[in-house]
Structure formats: structure tokens, C-alpha cells
Amino acid sequence: MSKGVAITGMGIISAIGNNVEENHQALIHGKKGISRVSKIKTIHKDDIMVGEIDRTNQQFEEQIGLSQDNNYSRTALLGVVAAKEAIKNAGITNINDCKTGLISSTSVGGMDKTEMYYYDYLTNTSTQKYIEGHHAGDSTQKIAEELGIEESLVTTISTACSSAANAIMMGARLIKSGQLDRVIVGGADCLSKFTINGFKTLMILSDTYNTPFDDNRKGLNLGEAAAFLVLESDAVVKANHKKVLAYVKGYGNANDAYHQTASSDHGDGATLAMEKALKVANLKPTDIDYINAHGTATANNDLSEGRAIIRIFGNEAPDFSSTKAYTGHTLAAAGAIEAVYAVLAIQNSVVYPNLNFETPMHEFGLRPQLTLKEKSLNTVMSNSFGFGGNCSTLIFSKGA
Amino acid sequence: MGSKVYINGICAISAQKTFDNTTFLEEIELYNDTVINAIDPNYKEFIPPASARRMAKGIKMGIVASKLALKDATLDNIDAIITGTGLGCVRDSEKFVSAIIDHDEQFLTPTSFIQSTHNTVAGQIALELQCKGYNFTYVHGSNSFESAVLDAKLQLEHDEARHILIGGVDELAPHTIKIHRLIGHIKAESVTANTVLNSNSKGAVFGEGGNFFVLSNEQAASSYAEVQAVKLFNTLNKSSVYTQAIEFLKENKIDHIDALILGCNGDVEYDSYYEGLRDGFSNVQQLYYKQLTGEFYTASSFAYWLGAKVLKTQSIPNVVKLNSVDKKSMDSVLIYNQYRGENHSFTLLRKC
Structure with a gap:
């Protein structure tokens, strides 16, 4: 249990950038990604501000190369984009060259499609493909498939706003204990009417830019994003002369x-x-x-x-x-x-x-x-x- | 590998009268339906009525099953709480989504939103027990509960905790039932429980339940079984299920098993995943249970309950027997489960 847990790759998509470099540039230049909501039709649009990613689902589907009959939620789309960047960043060409697992996390899962087609499902067979995509594990299964992870340990954590931190924690423990040699860890959540209205009822949404640790803070801005990190054991790092970005x-x-x-x-x-x-x-x-x-x-x-x-x-x-x-x-x-x-x-x-x-x-x-x-x-x-x-x-x- | 991990307390809330742990599937509800509900214990005995009224069924099942599992293990508290759930308190998710649509995002109240959060059961149990320890919830289809087992085992083996409460919980909800009928995941025609495997139709009989366990790294008077190993697979080919099972046993230095618990549910499209094991272990006593509980993402937590009871009592109720093999003593039980060809798991339970 004294082994190191190396981070050898990262991928991210958020309101401040579609990849790691764009996020880094926004962070050092103080450029925030908060705006009025544009992709979700909500009566609260003038009362709230959000961290929305500018690309549409269709753009993501084209980027990933999905067929027309796919049943991806936006959560799954964001997750795949970020996870693929992480794999590339870690220089992985064969994901199954060692025991590789995936621990993802989400709170809304496929809720964006559920709220869109909730009643439509009852009469429209063409939208029913999304029913199976509702449960939180579905986006993770899709990410695993897109990364080529097969017959392996793949799971999902949902502990609300600490979910991805817990996925990283579980991943680190799996590396330390030797259960896995490599694990992709992270999380994905898209914006949804469900969360907008949920947080609205709790009265913790700010009507303007959120102001952390300010005495006059008015609440949070919801955002959508996905990020994944590649964790590898000391042995994998050594064998492949991997560049280590940092350690957990x-x-x-x-x-x-x-x-x-x-x-x-x-x-x-x-x-x-x-x-x-x-x-x-x-x-x-x-x-x-x-x-x-x-x-x-x-x-x-x-x-x-x-x-x-x-x-x-x-x-x-x-x-x-x-x-x-x-x-x-x-x-x-x-x-x-x-x-x-x-x-x-x-x-x-x-x-x-x-x-x-x-x-x-x-x-x-x-x-x-x-x-x-x-x-x-x-x-x-x-x-x-x-x-x-x-x-x-x-x-x-x-x-x- | 460090300490061994034992099941020291159990409680199953299911569509059978499993709630009373002094009996072992003696009186059976033989349903003829497509959806079967869990039998409610008298929640008021365990939860103040005012709180119980607001609580989702998943929370109530979780709190009561937790309290009874702790009592069974003669513990007042535990070091960690880890739950698995496929859909969480989905009845509340439905209430909140439909309210958003029906009332155009107006007049909403937060209760059903809060209860929709997947970790609400684990959070409520922590509140109820005042347990400030590690608290995780896994939500990965039919491997949700097994993920919780894996996590707990890691901590107990490395002595990071002594006693961990784990549970699998899922509840039925009307809209979820309706739309899963439409896509054929629920059987179109009612079927009687004991004939479900011969139904020759698509889909499953849906169910619900809450099965909770205390896992400890110390054997106790209350111990049921040792959880020797658990292994998860996101995908598995039908043709490699048997070879993977043999490989799993080999990794755990086991050359024979005394009982095999299978997750077959009578879905003509997917029960073939169990055929390799049914043929390969034809001289081993085989058990099935989803005819009693219905199918749900955490139904396999009932297989742990069944395996634990079998090993402790050294008896097998007739209602769960898939074949008949005369066996005097039982030392090892292999559990295999999957749902719709995804998220497969093997578990090895041992007599202790």
C-alpha cells in the first residue's frame, strides 16, 4: 500500500475551453465562461447564469463520429470528448496493454433526454432509444466502449457534487492495491432543466456572476463539463518511461x-x-x-x-x-x-x-x-x- | 492481500417475507404478474411516522434494512456506508420531471429533487446513524452493488475500516414501468414466478428491494460467510462466461464449488448468458432467485443474501433450486449475474 499513483494524462471540456490548453489559458487570463443559458429552453433564463459549453450535441456527434441512430445523452458526449483527450495526452496507443479500468461519475446521467422526451416516449418510437440511456451508468459504459476498454472493471460513482473527487479516490485505491495497473477517472454532467429547477427550488442560484467567498455572495451558477485523468502505477510508468504530470x-x-x-x-x-x-x-x-x-x-x-x-x-x-x-x-x-x-x-x-x-x-x-x-x-x-x-x-x- | 472479509449481518427487504430473518424462504409469494413490489415492513416501528411520510420508499427500505443488518451483527455503528443503486429514488425523479413539464417550471418544491440525488439513501442512513465515516454510492447498472462490495473489501482487507455497511437498493416507479414496457424490457404477459424461466418471452418481471449487509474483517458469532472475491466486467462474451468463471476460481485457488447462484430472469433474449455455466457446472447445485424478487439493477444483492443464508444454515430451500444435486456440506458458493448482456460479475462466498 505504499505505491505511488501517477497522473499521466488529462482531458477536459468546460465552459472555459474545449481542451486542457484552452482551460489553462482561460484560467491564467481570468476569462470566465459564465453567460445566460442558450441551449436549454427555461423560464428562468433571465434569472440565472450558467457555465455552458458552446458546442451543440450535433457537433459532438460529428466530432466523435457517431451514427444517426446513437442514443447518447449530452453527459455521455462530454464524457467521451474529455476521456479521449486524456488517453491521447497520456500517449496510450493500446488501452488493453495492461489492466485498465474506468471509474466515472455523474449526477444527471441521461436526464437531459429524459426531460426532453418524458411524455413523447409514450407515443414516439423514434425517441424511445434514449430510455436505456437514462441510468447513470450508461454514459460510463459508452465512454468505456469508445476507449476500447473491454472485459474490465468499469463503474460509476454518484455522490452529488463530490462524485468525481470520489472517482479519483477510488481509482487511486485500485492502483495502490494492485487491482488495476491503469485507471481512467473523472466525471461528466451536462446542464438540464432538472438541475436548474432543482437548485432554483433550493434558492441557491445566483442571478448574476457567482462570487465565491464574498460577503455578499448570492449563490451558485450551474455549469456543465467533463474531465478525466489517467492514473498509472509506478510499474507502468517505469516500463513505458512515462512522463508524470503529478501524483495523487x-x-x-x-x-x-x-x-x-x-x-x-x-x-x-x-x-x-x-x-x-x-x-x-x-x-x-x-x-x-x-x-x-x-x-x-x-x-x-x-x-x-x-x-x-x-x-x-x-x-x-x-x-x-x-x-x-x-x-x-x-x-x-x-x-x-x-x-x-x-x-x-x-x-x-x-x-x-x-x-x-x-x-x-x-x-x-x-x-x-x-x-x-x-x-x-x-x-x-x-x-x-x-x-x-x-x-x-x-x-x-x-x-x- | 490482508484481512479476510466476513458477512456479519444481513437484512433483505424484498417481494418475499425475507424481512424476518428467523425464517428462510419457508412461505413463498408465487406471483403471477409482470411487476412485483417489495413487501413493506412496518416502517413506523423504525422511523418516526412524520419523517417516514416524506421519505421515498428507497430511503425507507435502506434505513430499515440498515438498522436490522446492524442489529443482526450486534453493532451500534459502522465505520463506513457504501450503497449501490441503479436508479436511486426514481419515483421522486419522476415526480420532479413531470412537475417541471406539467407546470411549466413553476410551483415546484425541493423535496423530490433532493430525494432524486442518487446518494440520498446513503446520506439518510448516515444522518440516521450519525455515521461521519466514508460514504459512497455506486450507480453502475447491474454492477452497482458489486462495486460497493469491491470498495468495502478493499478497505477491510487493508484494515482501513473494521465494519462497513453495504447495500443494494432500488424502487419501482410508475412512469419507469410504463416506458420499459414500451421497449419490451418488461414482459408483455403475466407469468407465474415458478415458471418464469420457461416463459419463452422477451423482457423480465420487474421488481424492487433493499438488501443490506454488515461486512467486517473480524469473524463473529453472527458471521454468515466469507466474501472471498468479487470481480466485475463491463462486457463479456456469452462464449467466454464459463472460461472467465474458471479463471476467477483459479485466481482464488478454488478447484470446485458446492453451489452456483445464477441471475437468470426468464428473458429469452439474455438467459443464454447463463447457459455456459449451467452446462459447465451441471453436477453442482444451481440456484436462482429473480423469480422471487423480480429484476432490478441491484437484484443481485439478493444473491448475496441467499448465498449467506445457504452457507450459514447449510440448507437450500426447494423454491430456489434449478437442479437437484445431493450434497451433504457446502463450503463454496459462486454467484454470477449480468443484465441485458452488460455489467457481469462473479462473487465467491465461503463457509466460515
Whole structure:
């Protein structure tokens, strides 16, 4: 159980870019991808802002080379695009040259098609092909098929907004235990009326640009995205002389056990998750160079997370920022999106600015990093929290 | 490989009276239908009525089955909660989608949206037990529950936890039933449970249930069986199911099995996946169970319940026998499941 877990490839598609390089450029230039919603017809279009990917489903179908009779949800389309970039980036030509698995994650799955054809299914046989694509595992099966992963360990995690962080965690554990030599981990979620209306009823959607850790924050912007990372064992890295982008050094998951949708006032679950991750990584809080916070810009999350950060780091918290102001909250995919950003931060020695921040929160003195900061990063902590009290922390490092 | 993993507590809420763990499929409900519901325990005994009213059936099944599995293992709490579910609390998903459409995105309330989140059952169990440990939910078709088993096993083998609650839970919902009839995943004609394998028709009889277990890395007085191994496959060719089973047994240094539990459900299009094993293990006692529970993404969690009971009681109820092989003692049980040709799994349970 002392083996390293190397990250050898990454792929991403989000509101700020269709690949890793575009995302990196947007991050360092402070370019956010938040706008009014254009691809979903909703009565809330003037009340909300979203992180929408500009390509249409048809463009993705052409890009992937799918036939007319495909039954891909947008979640599956995004997932395939990001996973393929990750495989290419890792220089993998034969995916079955070692024991390779796939752990994906999603919260909406094929809900975009379900809500579109819900009643139409009853009378229109041509849309019924999407019925089988509703369940959350379907997009993962499609990604596996597109990557050529066969007769192998393929599964899906759905723990709301911490899903992809948990997929990365499970993948790292499968590598460490020797069950797999290589595992593709990540998540995908598309925008849907279902989530727009769901978060609307919870009254946590901002009507303007989201402002993480600002005293006057008004809630989150939903986003859509997919990101995948290739994790490989030391043996595979050595045998193939692979370039290692970074390592998954620590991970921790805990439950807040406080409320089905809200975080506890003092962030018990978040504190436990960060503690566990530090323990697995065998690091002290002072070893962390940057925290990519969950920072959804809801009143509840940022207070709870901020207090948990103070509980772990005291008042000398390391540089921290939330990148949700760029991408919106991409739900199940968020943990993978931000894992890619953490690795990019390590590779490029930068801390990303927390956009849209004006007023420090009155409850504590924490102040996020507001400008692009160049400094060498050895370790980056990434937090992801979700409904059901689910709290996850990952730690990425430059060295094994 | 570190510590061994044992099933130390069980509870099945199914379409049979399995809820009472003192009996073992003695009294059988022989349905004649295309969809069969789980028999409700008296939820009020376990959940305050005011809370129970708002809860989805999946949550209620999960909470009650968890509490009883813990009681069976004589534990008050566990270190982690890991669930598997194909569709989550899908009745609430239906309520929320239809409300969005019917009322043009107006007058919505959050309850059904919240309960639609796939990890709502695991989250509610954590709340109920005040368990702040690891909490995961797998949602991968017919390998949802097996993923939970794999995860729990990894932690227990490496002593990262001592006791983990795992469960498979899925509920039926009206619109889901309606549209799955349209695409032939549910049988068109009713069939009597004990003849379902000979129905010679497409689709399955749909069901629901919540089967929960306490897995521990210490043997206890309550132990049912050891979970020696579990292996998942996203795809598998019909022709290689038998060879993969043999390979799986070999990896686990087993040269014979005493019982084989198969997930056949009477779907004429897909039951052929089980033929290789039925022929290859013809001299082994074979069992089936979906005639009793119906088919659902986490139905195979019932196979674990069945295997655990068989190994502990060293008896096999007639109603689950596919063939008849005289066997005095049973040490090893192989479970194989798949759904519509996807997401296959093998599990090896051992007597302890």
C-alpha cells in the first residue's frame, strides 16, 4: 500500500475551453465562461447564469463520429470528448496493454433526454432509444466502449457534487492495491432543466456572476463539463518511461451527517475529509501550498468550508481560491475539473485568482487569492462537497 | 492481500417475507404478474411516522434494512456506508420531471429533487446513524452493488475500516414501468414466478428491494460467510462466461464449488448468458432467485443474501433450486449475474 499513483494524462471540456490548453489559458487570463443559458429552453433564463459549453450535441456527434441512430445523452458526449483527450495526452496507443479500468461519475446521467422526451416516449418510437440511456451508468459504459476498454472493471460513482473527487479516490485505491495497473477517472454532467429547477427550488442560484467567498455572495451558477485523468502505477510508468504530470498523494472522504442538503455550521465533514487526506498523504497542514476550494458561492458552503479550513490550518491558511467563478458549479464533474486545474497549477507554478471577489466575509478573516500568483507548488489540496453530507478532499503533489 | 472479509449481518427487504430473518424462504409469494413490489415492513416501528411520510420508499427500505443488518451483527455503528443503486429514488425523479413539464417550471418544491440525488439513501442512513465515516454510492447498472462490495473489501482487507455497511437498493416507479414496457424490457404477459424461466418471452418481471449487509474483517458469532472475491466486467462474451468463471476460481485457488447462484430472469433474449455455466457446472447445485424478487439493477444483492443464508444454515430451500444435486456440506458458493448482456460479475462466498 505504499505505491505511488501517477497522473499521466488529462482531458477536459468546460465552459472555459474545449481542451486542457484552452482551460489553462482561460484560467491564467481570468476569462470566465459564465453567460445566460442558450441551449436549454427555461423560464428562468433571465434569472440565472450558467457555465455552458458552446458546442451543440450535433457537433459532438460529428466530432466523435457517431451514427444517426446513437442514443447518447449530452453527459455521455462530454464524457467521451474529455476521456479521449486524456488517453491521447497520456500517449496510450493500446488501452488493453495492461489492466485498465474506468471509474466515472455523474449526477444527471441521461436526464437531459429524459426531460426532453418524458411524455413523447409514450407515443414516439423514434425517441424511445434514449430510455436505456437514462441510468447513470450508461454514459460510463459508452465512454468505456469508445476507449476500447473491454472485459474490465468499469463503474460509476454518484455522490452529488463530490462524485468525481470520489472517482479519483477510488481509482487511486485500485492502483495502490494492485487491482488495476491503469485507471481512467473523472466525471461528466451536462446542464438540464432538472438541475436548474432543482437548485432554483433550493434558492441557491445566483442571478448574476457567482462570487465565491464574498460577503455578499448570492449563490451558485450551474455549469456543465467533463474531465478525466489517467492514473498509472509506478510499474507502468517505469516500463513505458512515462512522463508524470503529478501524483495523487492523499484523499479523504467523510460524511457531515448534519442535513441532507446543507453543510454543518462548523464544517465537521469537511474538516474530517481534509484531516484524512493529510494523513493518507503523510503531510502536515503547513505542507500544503494551495487549496483549490469547493467555494460554490452559496452562503452555506463558503461559510462552512471557510470555518473548516480555519480548523485545519488556523488563521495562516495557505493561498486558496475557488475556480467556480470561471466554470460555474459543474456538479458531479467538479472534482475532476478541479483536479485538472490543480495539476495545471503544479505544472505551471501558478495560483489562480478567485474572480468576482469584493468584500471579505464578516465571519472570519480568510481572504482568497485575488490575482494570478506565480510560485512553485509542491502540493495542492482540492475540496469537493455534496448533498447527502458528502465531503471529499484530494491532495495532488509534484513528487511521488 | 490482508484481512479476510466476513458477512456479519444481513437484512433483505424484498417481494418475499425475507424481512424476518428467523425464517428462510419457508412461505413463498408465487406471483403471477409482470411487476412485483417489495413487501413493506412496518416502517413506523423504525422511523418516526412524520419523517417516514416524506421519505421515498428507497430511503425507507435502506434505513430499515440498515438498522436490522446492524442489529443482526450486534453493532451500534459502522465505520463506513457504501450503497449501490441503479436508479436511486426514481419515483421522486419522476415526480420532479413531470412537475417541471406539467407546470411549466413553476410551483415546484425541493423535496423530490433532493430525494432524486442518487446518494440520498446513503446520506439518510448516515444522518440516521450519525455515521461521519466514508460514504459512497455506486450507480453502475447491474454492477452497482458489486462495486460497493469491491470498495468495502478493499478497505477491510487493508484494515482501513473494521465494519462497513453495504447495500443494494432500488424502487419501482410508475412512469419507469410504463416506458420499459414500451421497449419490451418488461414482459408483455403475466407469468407465474415458478415458471418464469420457461416463459419463452422477451423482457423480465420487474421488481424492487433493499438488501443490506454488515461486512467486517473480524469473524463473529453472527458471521454468515466469507466474501472471498468479487470481480466485475463491463462486457463479456456469452462464449467466454464459463472460461472467465474458471479463471476467477483459479485466481482464488478454488478447484470446485458446492453451489452456483445464477441471475437468470426468464428473458429469452439474455438467459443464454447463463447457459455456459449451467452446462459447465451441471453436477453442482444451481440456484436462482429473480423469480422471487423480480429484476432490478441491484437484484443481485439478493444473491448475496441467499448465498449467506445457504452457507450459514447449510440448507437450500426447494423454491430456489434449478437442479437437484445431493450434497451433504457446502463450503463454496459462486454467484454470477449480468443484465441485458452488460455489467457481469462473479462473487465467491465461503463457509466460515
